[in-house]
Amino acid sequence: MKEGSEPARPFYRLLGVSVVEAANGRSTVRLASRADLENSRGDVHGGAIASLLDAALATACRSVLDGGGVATSMISITYLDPGRGDLLGHGRVVRRGRTLMAATAEIHDGSGRLVAQAQGTMRVIMPGASDRP
Numbered sequence: 248m249k250e251g252s253e254p255a256r257p258f259y260r261l262l263g264v265s266v267v268e269a270a271n272g273r274s275t276v277r278l279a280s281r282a283d284l285e286n287s288r289g290d291v292h293g294g295a296i297a298s299l300l301d302a303a304l305a306t307a308c309r310s311v312l313d314g315g316g317v318a319t320s321m322i323s324i325t326y327l328d329p330g331r332g333d334l335l336g337h338g339r340v341v342r343r344g345r346t347l348m349a350a351t352a353e354i355h356d357g358s359g360r361l362v363a364q365a366q367g368t369m370r371v372i373m374p375g376a377s378d379r380p
Contacts, residue, residue, distance in 0.1 A: 262295060264302050272340035274306035280332045291330035296354055300324060300365040303338030303352035308369045311343055317369040320347065330354065330362040346371050 259265070262284070267275040276299060278284075284295045301319055308317045338352040348369045354362045 307338030
């Protein structure tokens with residue numbers, strides 16, 4: 248899946264997250280820098296970075312599903328450096344299960360510096376399926 252081919256998700260539009268590529272359990276997502284996403288030091292706010300990591304994880308997981316979706320069950324984030332300028336996230340499915348997937352993601356800035364990384368567990372949600380009584 249190439250940029251623009253995935254349906255626009257409202258939260259992604261709000262933040263300015265775009266899906267660059269998603270296929271075979273891998274994803275690349277982008278967050279364009281904007282003043283309203285910065286913290287008091289002028290760096291990209293940690294919450295925006297967390298959202299980009301979550302988007303990278305979810306997009307990688309959705310890339311191996313046939314019409315299904317995912318919901319974040321758990322995410323663990325390590326911030327390594329301030330995020331400055333445009334950020335690029337890369338996600339990868341580590342293990343695919345029927346109801347849960349494990350994935351990892353990294354965020355790099357424009358100079359290639361590693362800004363943050365995450366591990367996540369995503370719940371698989373298939374159309375028409377319900378596990379509720």
